[in-house]
Amino acid sequence: MERGQIEARVRALGEWFHNLDLGGVATAPDHFLGDYPRAVWESIQGSVPADLRGKTVLDVGCNAGFFSLEMKKRGAARVVGVDHDERYLAQARLAAEVSGLDVEFENRSVYDLARLGGRFDVVLFMGVLYHLRHPLLALDLLHAHAVGELLVFQSMIRGSQGRIPVAEDYRFEEREVFDHPAWPKLHFIERAYCGDGTNWWIPNRACVEAMLRSAGFDPQPIAGTEVYVCGRLPRDPAESGAVYPARE
Numbered sequence: 601m602e603r604g605q606i607e608a609r610v611r612a613l614g615e616w617f618h619n620l621d622l623g624g625v626a627t628a629p630d631h632f633l634g635d636y637p638r639a640v641w642e643s644i645q646g647s648v649p650a651d652l653r654g655k656t657v658l659d660v661g662c663n664a665g666f667f668s669l670e671m672k673k674r675g676a677a678r679v680v681g682v683d684h685d686e687r688y689l690a691q692a693r694l695a696a697e698v699s700g701l702d703v704e705f706e707n708r709s710v711y712d713l714a715r716l717g718g719r720f721d722v723v724l725f726m727g728v729l730y731h732l733r734h735p736l737l738a739l740d741l742l743h744a745h746a747v748g749e750l751l752v753f754q755s756m757i758r759g760s761q762g763r764i765p766v767a768e769d770y771r772f773e774e775r776e777v778f779d780h781p782a783w784p785k786l787h788f789i790e791r792a793y794c795g796d797g798t799n800w801w802i803p804n805r806a807c808v809e810a811m812l813r814s815a816g817f818d819p820q821p822i823a824g825t826e827v828y829v830c831g832r833l834p835r836d837p838a839e840s841g842a843v844y845p846a847r848e
């Protein structure tokens with residue numbers, strides 16, 4: 601495809617959230633986060649398996665496919681990107697076409713992953729948690745139906761970056777601990793944050809880690825970022841939930 605043709609097709613697909621370089625055409629050169637998501641990728645790429653040959657990868661909330669394409673460049677046997685926004689999927693398909701990379705993109709919600717019919721070795725779940733009204737349900741579903749070996753996770757984080765030890769239990773009279781800045785907190789956004797009414801719950805760092813553990817993952821932070829590489833814990837989530845039978 602010639603540059604002019606790429607430019608025309610890029611612009612015809614509306615506003616882009618991913619700034620991709622498609623044959624010399626930048627899709628979102630004025631992104632409010634800078635060169636997004638390339639700058640994030642540069643800070644995490646050393647912590648993500650470099651050789652994905654023979655592996656299957658699922659990118660949940662793939663947007664225009666930046667991370668899906670990077671996974672394919674690392675040799676993954678199969679990469680599937682899912683998103684519930686058809687506009688972004690059209691952008692992702694164009695990006696794959698221009699890049700000459702074989703990635704499948706399909707319209708699917710994180711709440712509907714069970715219908716994919718099997719687990720993927722590596723699952724990316726980046727920048728989606730805080731867009732969900734039911735974030736813990738999504739993590740439970742990822743654990744139950746999608747993640748085979750590794751989850752690469754990112755959330756916007758607001759509030760404390762601290763951590764406090766988590767006790768096994770707390771007395772009914774215990775009140776102060778809830779006001780500790782590093783107590784796990786999800787901040788509820790009733791209206792909008794950053795001009796975006798789809799931001800619902802923004803966690804502090806302790807909450808991100810506690811939710812991941814609670815859903816059966818082992819969050820290893822990538823220093824200086826909001827990204828975690830998580831293995832599966834050798835047990836299912838301990839607590840009851842929408843996905844698991846209630847305790848007792």
Ligand SMILES: C[S@@+](CC[C@H](N)C(=O)[O-])C[C@H]1O[C@@H](n2cnc3c(N)ncnc32)[C@H](O)[C@@H]1O
Binds near residue numbers: 683
């Ligand atoms: C902030 S963007 C993050 C895109 C990309 N994962 C990244 O890290 O750059 C959030 C993406 O999640 C998608 N999304 C939001 N809710 C979703 C849901 N319930 N199921 C699937 N995708 C969802 C949005 O359409 C959007 O493309």
